[in-house]
């Protein structure tokens with residue numbers, strides 16, 4: 001079992017049943033989907049983006065912006081306590097990893113080159129998200 005799998009609060013078997021192989025690779029093994037391939041990078045419908053694993057409310061369409069990177073980008077999470085940020089030194093440059101605070105699923109990274117008002121850019125994999133249409137918050 002890898003350390004990434006251990007940090008998840010849901011069993012690996014359960015995840016394998018409920019996720020596609022690509023979702024599993026991203027959420028559990030902290031993979032990154034190819035730019036411009038995810039279903040939400042250019043998605044503009046209002047609503048809430050939930051954790052694909054546990055359904056936790058993560059991001060709102062209100063804070064989504066077009067970063068041009070090919071990944072869904074948000075300048076703020078819906079609630080700070082719904083996500084967990086961890087420093088990731090795996091690529092020699094310091095990056096801050098963003099995980100779901102409820103189940104531990106990997107979501108993406110946060111960078112400090114986002115737009116106002118926060119100056120942050122949450123670069124999130126479409127595969128980690130599930131959009132729920134409706135009123136944005």
Ligand SMILES: [Zn+2]
Pocket residue numbers: 051052053054055056100101102103104105
């Ligand atoms: Zn979750």
